[in-house]
Amino acid sequence: MEKGVAKILATICQNACEEYPAGKGLEAFCEEYGVGYRDGKSFRFYATAREKIKRILLASNYDWRSDISTFNQLSRAEVSRLSNNEKDTSRPVREGKVAIKSLPGRPLLLTTGPITLPPGTNLDVGFEWVAANIRHDSVLVIENWECFERAHDVELLGEIPGNPLVVFRGDPTVYKVGFTHALLEQLQKPVAAFVDYDPAGIVIAQGLPCFESFVAPSDEVLELLLEGGNGERFAEQYSSNTVKVLDTLEHEQLRHAWQLINKHGKALPQEKMISLC
Template identity: 25%
Template sequence: MSLSYGIGSIYTRHVGYLDDDFVKARRLLERHRAPVERLEVGASRADAAAYAGMSEKFQSAPPSTDSLCVRFLGDCRLNGQPMQTAPGCYQVLTAEVAQRIQAEQLLVIENLETFRQLESYPWVVDAIGGGETQVMVLYRGDRDRSVGEMSDFIARRSEPTAVFFDFDPAGLGMAAKVPRMSHLLVPDRGWLEMGLEGARAVSLYAASVGQWQSFLDGCADERIASAWSLMKSRRAGMAQEGMRDAPIRQCY
């Protein structure tokens, strides 16, 4: 492509560039209103759109970058102002804004439906203070909402962190890696054992046991070890959504 603009010279099977070629290339880019340097890491589409000669999507970060899904229980505050979330809703904040939220407890939830419908899980709300404690509730993330960004955010906070994940090997393994874990939210053991039946329960366990078994076997956290012992003995798991109607009691 550069040869058609008189930039570069052919040497056998290669194209070579002299200092004058770089000057020509810079002038060509400037003429077509394209950047002569790479955009900064994290540049927005608005930053890229300032150059009329290229797409706003080129070299810019996806719009979902630096987007944390959060909601609140109790009297969490931002700059002294109360933060409230209506049932079934959540807010999307940048990490910088979320970092300024005043809270006493974090709660990390694995699945988006459960995160949005948290009020439908009264045993979870009761286990972390029943709305009397300042709780910032965090959605762990997925392919569209970076798990890594949320993990970095949690690591930079200092509050104790409750975790509510699927009751399967992957869920337990991920819970064990959350910093400052204060609560492993699992339903009453007797109720849970009755639900560890059927093809779906078996498939949930089988889907991730190969990846997580050695890690869980060596985990020193007694709460993880106790849950893992039950799960392994039954060779079955339960999705978060299946725990909605559990009794208001905390097992671990």
């Protein structure tokens, strides 16, 4: 196994990455061993796939728990004491961080007391601190950054009952999906998912720890919007691996949403909900 591919796989396992940018080496590995699945420009890896990758790495005499470079687990400040180039480390600056906020007009509940954030802002906090200091009874995970940032402009979110903690799902660059999942695992609170209305979005929702509810407009509104959706994007996501997941959905809301999406054969980005305001 090439060192570069092994390093990518170790990163996926160590950070519990649910998705990782596609590359030729990674693609060849996934095809050879039948793990993960292609989703646009990324590969998706859920817990079972990551466990299989760990076994493959160990069988190839590579300990996935160790890093190829000694610097890779150090912060820039720590590396600067050992090297004249703090960028020798590949550890992200926001390692372990998640982006959180509350819904408009509802306070963010902390152990230190409730606070109100201005519209369009959020807190950048370590997920372990959040798990220890947040006092919300439920969680809302928002897939895409613009909807997370502009939650105050999404009328649909105003219909959500209670006062959930709002968490950005994460991406391959700044806030890692794995840390959001780690937070949800520690909180063990009911999770609502506000995601894209497409095959990948449904898969993302059902894969969230403690997932309980799916945020969507009425069937009439959703079908009207799907009529003008993106057929090409739907087709790109409609892979055999994705269909296997979608055809075995147990959650009633997700099954129903998938039936509507599949009926139209279109993908609808959640940002369309902003335009409804």
